[in-house]
Amino acid sequence: MSLSTQQGDEDGQYVLIAKLDNARNMSNILKAIHFKEMATVFATANGIKVTVEDSKCIQANSFLQAGIFQEFILREESATFKIDITVLLECLNIFGSSTLPGATTALKMCYGGYGSPLILWLEEGGVLTDCTIKTLEPDEVLDFNFSSTNVINKIIMKSECLKEAFSELDMTSEVLEILMSPDKPYLRLSTFGNAGSTHADYPKDSDMVESFQCTQTQTNRYKLSLLKPSVKALTLSNKISIRTDCRGFLSLQYMIRNDDGQICFVEYYCSPDEELDENDDR
Amino acid sequence: MKCIIPGNNVRVFGKAIHCLSKIGEDLYIEPLENGLALRTVNTSRSAYACFMFAPTFFYHYDDGKCQNDTQQQEKENEDDGKFKCKITMKSCLSVFKSLPTIEKTVEKCKIKLNFTDARLVFTLLCKHGITKTYNLTFQETESLQAVFAKDLCPNKIVAQSKLLCDAVGNFQTSQEEVTLIVSPEKVCLKNYVDDEPDPNKVMHTEMSLLPEEFDDYTIGLDTEVTFCLKELRAILTFADACYQHVSIFFETIGKPIVFALDGESVFEASFVLATLAEPGSTQNTTQVQPAPTARRTVSKTESQKKTTVASKKTPAHESRSCDGWNDRHNGFNNTSNQPDRPSAFSERNSPRQNLKMAGDAGPSRMPDIVARIPDGREDDDCSNASSESFTFQGKIGIQTSGNKPECFNVQIGEGDTSTVDIHIPSGDEDEFDFIPSTPPTKKFKSMFFGSSQSQTNSSQNETMVKPTTVLAEDTDEDDSD
Amino acid sequence: MxxxxxxxxxxxxxxxxxxxxxxxxxxxxxxxxxxxxxxxxxxxxxxxxxxxxxxxxxxxxxxxxxxxxxxxxxxxxxxxxxxxxxxxxxxxxxxxxxxxxxxxxxxxxxxxxxxxxxxxxxxxxxxxxxxxxxxxxxxxxxxxxxQEPPMPEFDISIYMPPLRLLRNVIDRMKNLSSYVILSGNGNGEMNLSVETDMVSVTTHFRDLSNPTWNKDGELEESQYEISQDGQSQNFVSARIDIKKFSNFLIGQQMNPSKVICNIVHNKVIHFFLIQDDLSLQYFIPVISL
Structure with missing residues (x-):
């Protein structure tokens, strides 16, 4: 029984139908933002955006553009709902999360509109799994109002060099301080924990840095516990772009290449730690 | 102080830190003229470890005597000593957290004392121009040193680390203590089974090896010693990662066992573990010495030399050279017969005078390591410990005499004669986080502090020493067959 | 002795x-x-x-x-x-x-x-x-x-799919629920199903076969013949503890030649794992709602 033949007639009832030959192309992107249990799904003709937020300070978005799906049909202008992303990921990985070459899980995803559950059909090696996941009333998603025109500093670099730095961050530090500057040390990540302070410096001429556009020296602090989960996105991505705007808001954008060579983006927004704000002259 | 470690040695250094972190909670750092010493002792003071990195280990090694840094120099001159500090293992581990990453990316590691900000700074210079700086807080301290003499031990085994790893792998990871039983014919390792809960419900494991498996096997005294397996595993993990062979020096029940690693003259490591003061084996113990003065001497050959080395005045030969040990016909007694042997201890005659051997007194409850506080007069007889220093006496025979502590000397490095003593800065108990409220459940008494964990008094004559009247054999659990 | x-x-x-x-x-x-x-x-x-x-x-x-x-x-x-x-x-x-x-x-x-x-x-x-x-x-x-437990009077007997496939699925289902419903029919079909407030997931295995048992409770090689009347399509099920089932799947390491699942509707599941020189029977009782 293959996905394409089943329930062809019933598809008419769905507002959203999406098919993927390789479910991993979706599950990996969602893993990159999985730091809370609930997520808001927002579907438009362009594709699907999934958002996770915490403490009104940090927001992560995954973009699955329509082009990565083998089939993408949306019968309304948009559809949005809240869903348990932990459960969604378990379902997408129902046949195991190992990355064996050749063993791919095919996915068909359907949503019947407001109040309906999200239905998944997954198939691998002739075995079929169907999942029905309850959807909830979507929450208002924050708008961080981050605009490219307000960007003060921007650095694009390869993700691999930041991976260990992020994985090994001293969690006894409340904050992660990010310094970006046209002068030395150019890019510095610092923590202030029980053992003392730690700095990781990345010079602008390092071969890991692809683009360096810093106009002003800025030092901002962010709650480490909120930013730490972004290491998942870092691990999956090839490149990262780090930007700060005049308010000290941080935008991290991750370029992830999937099994089929397609590029997807994940972004994290984080507002600076309040304590420091008080000292700013604004 | 400032030193720079080249990329390929950073891995070894990192592994040493990981090894030390499994033993103690604080890392004592002391730059000496002949190298950088990293030491630790466990909270119950029953295990001590010391890594010594020679100047050749580094690209650049400056123990602080350099003229350039005048401000630091002045401070150090004031103290009449070099910079010594301790940092928490946790903070040091944060620098060397991921060894595989370090191996791949670190090109150099700099360690520098930032005197003005009171930080010990570790800087990792990595590929791609990336720099990682760790400014660690430290506490100034006196040096932590242990006094022990491996060359006085009648028993010595040298084995490939792989052999020991295989042997130890037969015991479950939760096994806490293991008993090593030696005789000229064979070696056994057994899991040590506590009296409670129920020894009958516990699995017993015993491994036997033949002497041929070892690179060197000299048994001057049939014995069994019980010590902590967890620490041995940490030692072997390090040794195996660096393809070392391990030299083991020990004597008998209650006396410490020393594991030594030799990193081809760029570094050395010594680990001193206390051994249980009562027989742990359920088998017949072969070594117990009932008679205070007689000592059984069964060596691989038939050396029937005199029992005590106690009274000898001649220093032992260099522990580094294996010559004396290889000379199996004489066992360790040989040392006393060869006063003309070059000795690292020639300058240290005096401490040796008080040496006593296992047979000199009845078995006692405490392992014997003497902690000696260098009070500036290194050559002094350790029985002359001043009021600033105190000496812990291990068991053996000490109870009876009470004021004749044993002193062991160990040398670090080729021809090095500096005594490595357990140095407890006197009068400053706050510095030590011993745990007075948790008496040891086992019979491992502190090697350094004696029977009580609370070492509130620094008087040397204080008894950590409980008088004991028990003769070891009577407490033997009866053997099963 | x-x-x-x-x-x-x-x-x-x-x-x-x-x-x-x-x-x-x-x-x-x-x-x-x-x-x-x-x-x-x-x-x-x-x-x-x-x-x-x-x-x-x-x-x-x-x-x-x-x-x-x-x-x-x-x-x-x-x-x-x-x-x-x-x-x-x-x-x-x-x-x-x-x-x-x-x-x-x-x-x-x-x-x-x-x-x-x-x-x-x-x-x-x-x-x-x-x-x-x-x-x-x-x-x-x-x-x-x-003593050896008697062979239960099962309603359905079916050969299981490869245990490692089951294991992958059960490992994920374990994170969703503590119980799983195992069901099978006489037509070589087996389902694993979990259900919670938030989600229901069912995995369908097809093209399995059903063993034949003779009167003495021994296995025969031929087709399962007992229900010819269309009832073979009906599923028989049992709700069991997912962890206990997951433990059984570790038996895959023994490389069994056959694994049979006998279900007594809503009572007990009897797994029969057969290998050249050994057999393993494992009885899991049903957890009622």
Missing amino acids: RFRGRLVDVACIQHFTRVVSTISKLAKNYVLRITPDKLYFILNDSVTSGGISIWCEMIQANFFDEYNMDGVSAEFNEIYLDIIGENIMRALKSAQSAKSVKVKLTKKHTPCLTFDVQLPSLSVSSRNVVHDVPVNVIARRLWEDY
């Missing part, structure tokens, strides 16, 4: 270890029954086992090179021992690259199963590790508690 056996072939030692490892994952303590031809691992369905029963029999000759035993008496030439799986596993862990392993019943402070492992070594002679595993000898009068 006497027991002495020796395994010399590395393949036999590893295979024996896998069997013990599988049983030890299913139950912490169990009974080893020693008879002249076979070894049995038994767990009876007591409250402490959560209603689980295990019956595993192995042909000793396929594992042991030497095997001698004397039971409690001539008439009852068997030995029953109460053992802790974890301990046996530790002993066998040493033996994975051994030259030979001797197992014998000994009396140290307490009755023990002693494993004497000869290991290869660098020198001419061997290294030797001896593990004394304490055991309890079970008295003759209690033996009737450890």
Whole structure:
């Protein structure tokens, strides 16, 4: 029984139908933002955006553009709902999360509109799994109002060099301080924990840095516990772009290449730690 | 102080830190003229470890005597000593957290004392121009040193680390203590089974090896010693990662066992573990010495030399050279017969005078390591410990005499004669986080502090020493067959 | 009472270890029954086992090179021992690259199963590790508690799909719920299903086959014939503890040739794992809603 033949007639009832030959192309992107249990799904003709937020300070978005799906049909202008992303990921990985070459899980995803559950059909090696996941009333998603025109500093670099730095961050530090500057040390990540302070410096001429556009020296602090989960996105991505705007808001954008060579983006927004704000002259 | 470690040695250094972190909670750092010493002792003071990195280990090694840094120099001159500090293992581990990453990316590691900000700074210079700086807080301290003499031990085994790893792998990871039983014919390792809960419900494991498996096997005294397996595993993990062979020096029940690693003259490591003061084996113990003065001497050959080395005045030969040990016909007694042997201890005659051997007194409850506080007069007889220093006496025979502590000397490095003593800065108990409220459940008494964990008094004559009247054999659990 | 056996072939030692490892994952303590031809691992369905029963029999000759035993008496030439799986596993862990392993019943402070492992070594002679595993000898009068459970009157009998496939799915389902509903029919179809407030997930396995059992409760090779009347399409199901089921799937490491699942609707599931020289039966009771 293959996905394409089943329930062809019933598809008419769905507002959203999406098919993927390789479910991993979706599950990996969602893993990159999985730091809370609930997520808001927002579907438009362009594709699907999934958002996770915490403490009104940090927001992560995954973009699955329509082009990565083998089939993408949306019968309304948009559809949005809240869903348990932990459960969604378990379902997408129902046949195991190992990355064996050749063993791919095919996915068909359907949503019947407001109040309906999200239905998944997954198939691998002739075995079929169907999942029905309850959807909830979507929450208002924050708008961080981050605009490219307000960007003060921007650095694009390869993700691999930041991976260990992020994985090994001293969690006894409340904050992660990010310094970006046209002068030395150019890019510095610092923590202030029980053992003392730690700095990781990345010079602008390092071969890991692809683009360096810093106009002003800025030092901002962010709650480490909120930013730490972004290491998942870092691990999956090839490149990262780090930007700060005049308010000290941080935008991290991750370029992830999937099994089929397609590029997807994940972004994290984080507002600076309040304590420091008080000292700013604004 | 400032030193720079080249990329390929950073891995070894990192592994040493990981090894030390499994033993103690604080890392004592002391730059000496002949190298950088990293030491630790466990909270119950029953295990001590010391890594010594020679100047050749580094690209650049400056123990602080350099003229350039005048401000630091002045401070150090004031103290009449070099910079010594301790940092928490946790903070040091944060620098060397991921060894595989370090191996791949670190090109150099700099360690520098930032005197003005009171930080010990570790800087990792990595590929791609990336720099990682760790400014660690430290506490100034006196040096932590242990006094022990491996060359006085009648028993010595040298084995490939792989052999020991295989042997130890037969015991479950939760096994806490293991008993090593030696005789000229064979070696056994057994899991040590506590009296409670129920020894009958516990699995017993015993491994036997033949002497041929070892690179060197000299048994001057049939014995069994019980010590902590967890620490041995940490030692072997390090040794195996660096393809070392391990030299083991020990004597008998209650006396410490020393594991030594030799990193081809760029570094050395010594680990001193206390051994249980009562027989742990359920088998017949072969070594117990009932008679205070007689000592059984069964060596691989038939050396029937005199029992005590106690009274000898001649220093032992260099522990580094294996010559004396290889000379199996004489066992360790040989040392006393060869006063003309070059000795690292020639300058240290005096401490040796008080040496006593296992047979000199009845078995006692405490392992014997003497902690000696260098009070500036290194050559002094350790029985002359001043009021600033105190000496812990291990068991053996000490109870009876009470004021004749044993002193062991160990040398670090080729021809090095500096005594490595357990140095407890006197009068400053706050510095030590011993745990007075948790008496040891086992019979491992502190090697350094004696029977009580609370070492509130620094008087040397204080008894950590409980008088004991028990003769070891009577407490033997009866053997099963 | 006497027991002495020796395994010399590395393949036999590893295979024996896998069997013990599988049983030890299913139950912490169990009974080893020693008879002249076979070894049995038994767990009876007591409250402490959560209603689980295990019956595993192995042909000793396929594992042991030497095997001698004397039971409690001539008439009852068997030995029953109460053992802790974890301990046996530790002993066998040493033996994975051994030259030979001797197992014998000994009396140290307490009755023990002693494993004497000869290991290869660098020198001419061997290294030797001896593990004394304490055991309890079970008295003759209690033996009737450890009899083979009868084959249940099942509603459905079906060959299971490859256990590793099941394992992947169950590993994920474990994160969603504590119970799983296993159902099967006479048409070679089996479903695994979990259901919570938030989600329901069902995995469908098709094209399996159904075994035939004869009147004596033995397996036959031909088609399952009993229900020809279209009822074979009906599913029979049982709701069981997912963790206990997951433990059973570890049996995949024994490379079974057949695994049969017999379901008594809403009562019990009986798994029958068959391999060349051994069989393992595992009974899981149903958890009612």
